[in-house]
Amino acid sequence: MNYAVDVKNLKKSYKQGSLTIPVLQNIHLQIPAKQFVTLMGPSGSGKSTLLNILSAIETADEGSVQIFGQEMVDATEGKLTRYRRDQIGIVFQFFHLFPYLNAMENVSIPLLLAGKPKKYAEQKSKEILDIVGLSHRWNFTPKEMSGGEKQRVSIARSIVHEPKIIFGDEPTGNLDSKSSEQVIELFQKCVSDLGITVFIVTHNEGIGKTGNSNYRMLDGHLIKK
Numbered sequence: 001m002n003y004a005v006d007v008k009n010l011k012k013s014y015k016q017g018s019l020t021i022p023v024l025q026n027i028h029l030q031i032p033a034k035q036f037v038t039l040m041g042p043s044g045s046g047k048s049t050l051l052n053i054l055s056a057i058e059t060a061d062e063g064s065v066q067i068f069g070q071e072m073v074d075a076t077e078g079k080l081t082r083y084r085r086d087q088i089g090i091v092f093q094f095f096h097l098f099p100y101l102n103a104m105e106n107v108s109i110p111l112l113l114a115g116k117p118k119k120y121a122e123q124k125s126k127e128i129l130d131i132v133g134l135s136h137r138w139n140f141t142p143k144e145m146s147g148g149e150k151q152r153v154s155i156a157r158s159i160v161h162e163p164k165i166i167f168g169d170e171p172t173g174n175l176d177s178k179s180s181e182q183v184i185e186l187f188q189k190c191v192s193d194l195g196i197t198v199f200i201v202t203h204n205e206g207i208g209k210t211g212n213s214n215y216r217m218l219d220g221h222l223i224k225k
């Protein structure tokens with residue numbers, strides 16, 4: 001089977017002075033394409049570290065990390081840059097939108113960074129804002145939007161360049177229950193309508209039970225629930 005994510009024997013530790021602190025211990029993870037998968041676990045158990053390695057923000061110490069068949073461990077910086085730019089979308093807890101840009105301009109950014117013409121980027125951004133249910137807010141800046149709307153703009157920004165996979169680090173952590181529900185529904189739509197694989201870290205027990213499969217991290221060990 002070709003997996004979206006295929007991780008084998010992944011190990012990661014951090015050095016603190018003379019101490020080596022193991023954070024990820026022999027992780028195995030296989031996520032089929034076009035699935036919605038959740039990861040829970042106590043604070044400090046290693047969830048963000050795993051997500052950061054999958055999104056090529058951090059590097060593994062040992063093991064194999066294949067995303068859609070491409071090996072990330074020991075990949076060249078050029079390959080990792082193309083991977084981050086073209087293949088993945090990332091959604092954070094605190095949105096990370098540019099405060100002085102409106103929704104359409106925020107969503108356009110990945111396309112402009114990839115060298116697409118401004119007119120194309122703006123038209124495509126408006127199409128994606130329509131998909132996330134915010135076409136009527138295209139010219140609103142972040143301070144004029146609710147938390148849920150801001151997160152839907154950041155999801156629009158994460159999918160505008162048509163990535164194969166979205167990684168979310170507590171994407172509902174800063175939202176009320178109704179907005180959280182809308183965000184999860186939107187991720188499910190990304191999977192069913194757009195064929196994107198979605199992998200999110202959550203502290204919400206209810207969300208941690210949704211999707212195709214659910215994992216738990218405990219002291220750097222990954223367990224399938």
Ligand SMILES: Nc1ncnc2c1ncn2[C@@H]1O[C@H](COP(=O)(O)OP(=O)(O)OP(=O)(O)O)[C@@H](O)[C@H]1O
Nearest residue numbers: 014015023041042043044045046047048049050217
């Ligand atoms: N850059 C770093 N240098 C040193 N230690 C780090 C670094 N990043 C993370 N750690 C440590 O690795 C461990 C796991 O951190 P990580 O952020 O992955 O946990 P988490 O499960 O995502 O926690 P939370 O739910 O609080 O976000 C923690 O003990 C943390 O202090």
